[in-house]
Amino acid sequence: MDVHSPRSLAEALALKAEIPDARFVQGGTDVLVELNFDRSRPAALINLNEVPELRGYGFEGDTMILGAGLTYAEAMAAPLAGKFPALAEASRTVGSPQIRNRGTIGGNLGTSSPAGDALPPLVIGDAEVCVASVRGERRVPISDFVLGVKKNALAPDELVVSVRMKPTGAPQTFMKVGPRNAMVIAVCSLALQVDRERGELRAAFGSSAPTVRLVTSRIDEADAFPARVAEAASPIDDVRGTAAYRRHALRVLTGRALERCFA
Amino acid sequence: MKISLTVNGELRETEAWGGESLLYVLRERLDLPGSKNACEQGECGSCSVLLDGTLVCACLVLGAQADGHEVTTVEGLADGDRLHKVQEAYVQAGAVQCGFCTPGLVVATVDLLEANPSPSDDEIREALSGNLCRCTGYAKIFDAVRQAAAS
Numbered sequence: 001m002d003v004h005s006p007r008s009l010a011e012a013l014a015l016k017a018e019i020p021d022a023r024f025v026q027g028g029t030d031v032l033v034e035l036n037f038d039r040s041r042p043a044a045l046i047n048l049n050e051v052p053e054l055r056g057y058g059f060e061g062d063t064m065i066l067g068a069g070l071t072y073a074e075a076m077a078a079p080l081a082g083k084f085p086a087l088a089e090a091s092r093t094v095g096s097p098q099i100r101n102r103g104t105i106g107g108n109l110g111t112s113s114p115a116g117d118a119l120p121p122l123v124i125g126d127a128e129v130c131v132a133s134v135r136g137e138r139r140v141p142i143s144d145f146v147l148g149v150k151k152n153a154l155a156p157d158e159l160v161v162s163v164r165m166k167p168t169g170a171p172q173t174f175m176k177v178g179p180r181n182a183m184v185i186a187v188c189s190l191a192l193q194v195d196r197e198r199g200e201l202r203a204a205f206g207s208s209a210p211t212v213r214l215v216t217s218r219i220d221e222a223d224a225f226p227a228r229v230a231e232a233a234s235p236i237d238d239v240r241g242t243a244a245y246r247r248h249a250l251r252v253l254t255g256r257a258l259e260r261c262f263a
Numbered sequence: 264m265k266i267s268l269t270v271n272g273e274l275r276e277t278e279a280w281g282g283e284s285l286l287y288v289l290r291e292r293l294d295l296p297g298s299k300n301a302c303e304q305g306e307c308g309s310c311s312v313l314l315d316g317t318l319v320c321a322c323l324v325l326g327a328q329a330d331g332h333e334v335t336t337v338e339g340l341a342d343g344d345r346l347h348k349v350q351e352a353y354v355q356a357g358a359v360q361c362g363f364c365t366p367g368l369v370v371a372t373v374d375l376l377e378a379n380p381s382p383s384d385d386e387i388r389e390a391l392s393g394n395l396c397r398c399t400g401y402a403k404i405f406d407a408v409r410q411a412a413a414s
Contacts, residue, residue, distance in 0.1 A: 032323040098311055
């Protein structure tokens with residue numbers, strides 16, 4: 001298995017166009033598990049660690065651009081934690097310090113797991129995913145990006161380059177259910193935002209449907225919101241929990257998240 | 264493929280298969296078996312090393328990704344026969360039972376104390392949350408971290 005380590009975005013995209021079956025690897029927290037357990041043998045690996053364009057974050061007007069290589073450790077630290085509190089809280093629940101130092105939001109999008117912890121905060125934040133290939137760049141609304149369990153809108157030659165999201169200043173939070181605080185794949189998770197200016201509640205849940213789903217409501221209907229969020233889920237029974245428990249937990253989490261954001 | 268990396272201050276060169284982890288490179292190619300191989304999925308922390316000064320699980324880094332970078336393993340902490348103060352504290356506190364998790368915990372503790380020289384118990388708990396010990400129940404490990412912080 002060849003490993004290519006491109007030094008620029010253009011070089012990375014040219015490699016992917018040339019070898020569409022190659023697998024991108026950035027933090028390695030998903031890809032290396034597959035390799036270690038012999039679950040996949042991609043034609044080649046394209047190591048993104050040396051691509052500077054994917055790192056860091058910046059502003060474009062009032063929109064923030066988060067590089068796909070942004071780690072959870074970076075997302076949970078200042079100044080990003082102040083801009084996107086739910087993303088910071090979600091990042092803090094990912095794995096362990098070792099995992100948060102390596103895992104990235106671009107990787108979370110690339111994997112497109114319904115349990116991806118960064119996804120609910122991106123959904124309530126109405127994020128846009130910027131993808132690129134040798135054919136050019138395009139922006140995909142987050143709700144159109146993840147299409148199913150580990151399925152997304154990326155073409156074989158495309159790469160997630162960045163995420164665009166506006167900090168609103170509206171109170172928001174993230175909550176996750178699991179057997180301990182660290183090293184947990186969400187039994188279910190919830191990001192919630194109370195936007196008083198727009199009079200809107202926005203919630204997105206993880207691990208309770210094939211994709212992360214958005215539920216919105218008028219702010220004056222907050223009392224009915226926990227039940228609405230629970231109803232919008234279509235959870236399954238699996239090793240981490242039952243469908244009935246997930247639905248119940250989502251109702252409880254939504255109530256708590258509302259309390260926290262209205263406080 | 265050929266990779267070259269600086270391990271514990273020494274430039275090392277080795278052949279590696281593209282799909283192999285940094286952990287495999289360290290243990291099987293470079294004769295550095297201090298970092299332990301257990302879960303191979305980032306759950307147990309026994310392979311914790313510093314990559315360019317950042318705490319990572321060596322099992323989740325490609326050997327090829329370490330090409331041109333600096334790695335510090337548990338073998339690089341002591342100064343000759345003189346143990347690192349964190350290692351000394353683990354010995355003094357009796358924080359080692361079977362010893363399998365110890366290299367990873369020691370490296371994680373060194374990383375913690377570098378960033379936060381006097382951590383609270385909650386901060387210790389969070390910093391070591393990616394390192395599993397199935398013998399000690401963690402009480403002696405906490406004693407060791409507090410002792411190292413105080414020394």
